[in-house]
Amino acid sequence: MPASWTGCCLAEQARGARGAGQHDPRAAAAQLLFQLTGGKSLSMLFETGMGNVARGDIGLVKELCFGVARWQLRLEQVTRLLVRKPLKKKDGDILALIHIGLYQLLHMRIPAHAALAETVNATRGLGKPWASGLVNGVLRRFLRERERLLVEADRSDQARLAHPAWLVEGLRNAWPDRWQDVLEANNLHPPMSLRVNLKKTTRADYLAMLGEASIGASPIPHTDAGIVLDQPMPADALPNFREGQVSIQDGGAQLAAGLLDLQPGHRVLDACAAPGGKTGQLLETAPGPVELTAVDIDERRLKRVRENLDRLGFRAGIRAGDASRPIGDWAETLYDRILLDVPCSATGVIRRHPDIKLLRRADDIPALAATQARILDAIWPLLKPGGLLLYATCSLLPEENQRQVSRFLSKGRGARLRPIDAAWGHPTDPGRQTLPGESTMDGFYYACLEKPGQ
Ligand SMILES: C[S@@+](CC[C@H](N)C(=O)[O-])C[C@H]1O[C@@H](n2cnc3c(N)ncnc32)[C@H](O)[C@@H]1O
Known part of the structure; x- marks a missing residue:
């Protein structure tokens, strides 16, 4: 229905x-x-x-x-x-x-x-x-x-x-063979996707529970914990939602944690964390205890991070802060892993937020790219030698993605690209991109940057 x-x-x-x-x-x-x-x-x-x-x-x-x-x-x-x-x-x-x-x-x-x-x-x-x-x-x-x-x-x-003419042109230039599929996917109702909390249950057990409740669902390819429902439904009506066994999250967003390669004992910074979708996922998938700090500039949205972590049963340091000007206790330490899920045009999630087509303007893109560059420049020094930073956006536009990362790599800040060898999405050199509708996913861009050890 x-x-x-x-x-x-x-x-x-x-x-x-x-x-x-x-x-x-x-x-x-x-x-x-x-x-x-x-x-x-x-x-x-x-x-x-x-x-x-x-x-x-x-x-x-x-x-x-x-x-x-x-x-x-x-x-x-x-x-x-x-x-x-x-x-x-x-x-x-x-x-x-x-x-x-x-x-x-x-x-x-x-x-x-x-x-x-x-x-x-x-x-x-x-x-x-x-x-x-x-x-x-x-x-x-x-x-x-x-x-x-x-x-x-x-x-x-x-x-x-x-779609506005500037965006059609931008997508056509960025994705000459796929832009029409992207526009078509953007105009469809998005599926409702879930992420199973692997610290509390398994995907197979949760799928069985959905089956018992006559809720049609299947695993999301390329993810360990992703499930897509046949039909959307209120989150509260999902089995054991309040108990933190499951969260609402797109399959493309769920690719982040695997790329960060967390190890027990890691100190982790989630530098643009709210509302905490990926924060929760990092803690669910870490193979042992990690010390995670979640930072966001928007205090109101940080409340959502707290609520999400409480429901899932995790603890993390939560700090209001500007990632383009790292100040405060969270900025006085070095991290083994940094997730930088920067503010962006959100052109990869238009099917979930169709008002983006009406609210965004062409000249927002250079302004966003400048903010992203400032954040990347400012956060890089907080990465330990030998550490890994994952740059992520939900944009489909090269200015915010591969061009941004290429520019950073060419700056001589000691960053080295770690190639993403994956079966999902499309190589963008540097980085990798999912496109809306493919394997149920939204459009996400990921690039892994290593800081060589001393
Ligand atoms: C794409 S959203 C992050 C989504 C989040 N990682 C998740 O998976 O739920 C980008 C976030 O960056 C935050 N932000 C924007 N500018 C920032 C800045 N200068 N410093 C820190 N956070 C910032 C926004 O408030 C927003 O919550």
């Missing part, structure tokens, strides 16, 4: 239970999408913007927001053909509601008459009943002229591919 249909059914069940003051889910989604124009991500908006949404409607609101964000550049183009006089800026919520209507008609299995009626009704939830005629007229005309409108809208590459 597709996630969209699940969300829809949840919403239908909840409808009777929606209380006074609780928002219509389509109106709530329109308001959230309108706020997206202010630059905050959907994940951030969901944290604060769901207060008035009935519990049973949350799935539908998220599905509408993610779905519209995923297809927004195409929905905008269709809307341009349907709405002759552009709406005022302050009525961006009505524009978002039109996109929500079109998204339901194109991508969700809600009967057209129900989608139309509910979307028109939502104008009242937005306090703009004057717009009901407009929304009704636009959606009805779309239903009548759908094929012609789509052909016309799809003349624009940006609309047909639902």
Whole structure:
């Protein structure tokens, strides 16, 4: 059953239970999408913007927001053909509601008459009943002229591919033989992937437990602990989730720990750690006790690291700090292993965060690359001679990946590339890259840098 249909059914069940003051889910989604124009991500908006949404409607609101964000550049183009006089800026919520209507008609299995009626009704939830005629007229005309409108809208590459032109060009240049597969994968619903806590159970035992609970799942190739579910489900409903037997993590992200080659007694720095997905994985896979310090610049996000480690049953030093200016006790020691999972464009995880296509701009990339270079330069001295640093991004763009690492290698800082000999992903020289959709994974880049011993 597709996630969209699940969300829809949840919403239908909840409808009777929606209380006074609780928002219509389509109106709530329109308001959230309108706020997206202010630059905050959907994940951030969901944290604060769901207060008035009935519990049973949350799935539908998220599905509408993610779905519209995923297809927004195409929905905008269709809307341009349907709405002759552009709406005022302050009525961006009505524009978002039109996109929500079109998204339901194109991508969700809600009967057209129900989608139309509910979307028109939502104008009242937005306090703009004057717009009901407009929304009704636009959606009805779309239903009548759908094929012609789509052909016309799809003349624009940006609309047909639902990616901004700068990103299409960047991906085409970076991946001349694969960019179309990447764009296609980016526009699909992501699978829900898990990582089994190997300190508490085995993948085979956890798969058996899922089987007993009639939850369809299979192992993720190239990983020791990865499982992909046939259908997404709430994390809390997973067997022994609260007991820390399993975490939500993409298979591509799970490749990090194996590359770091941890040994008992190692002192380990996770320098951009929040929300702690890889921190937990490092501790789960270490072959013996290690002393791990998790650092992040964002104190709020460090709370998530603490929560994750508590649930998994691990302890680590957790410090707020700027990896581009290492100061404080964590910066006064040398480490055997460093994971540098730097802030990046996140162009490898667009299928999970489709709003990235709307929030990122072409000129963010050089700025991000400059930050990454500063972090790499500043953290390198904290690596022990004989130690290993893993540079990682969830970007698909060479500026943040192989060019960044090549530049560092050529700086004469004593770094040596350790080749990654693997069956997953693609060699990028230097480093290795997974692409979205391949072996269930998101797009991750990895490069291993050694500091020769004295
Ligand atoms: C890609 S995320 C890390 C994901 C994390 N490793 C995981 O697997 O869950 C990048 C992180 O870098 C942090 N960050 C950004 N600039 C930083 C800096 N100058 N110093 C330390 N952390 C930074 C961000 O707050 C963000 O949490």
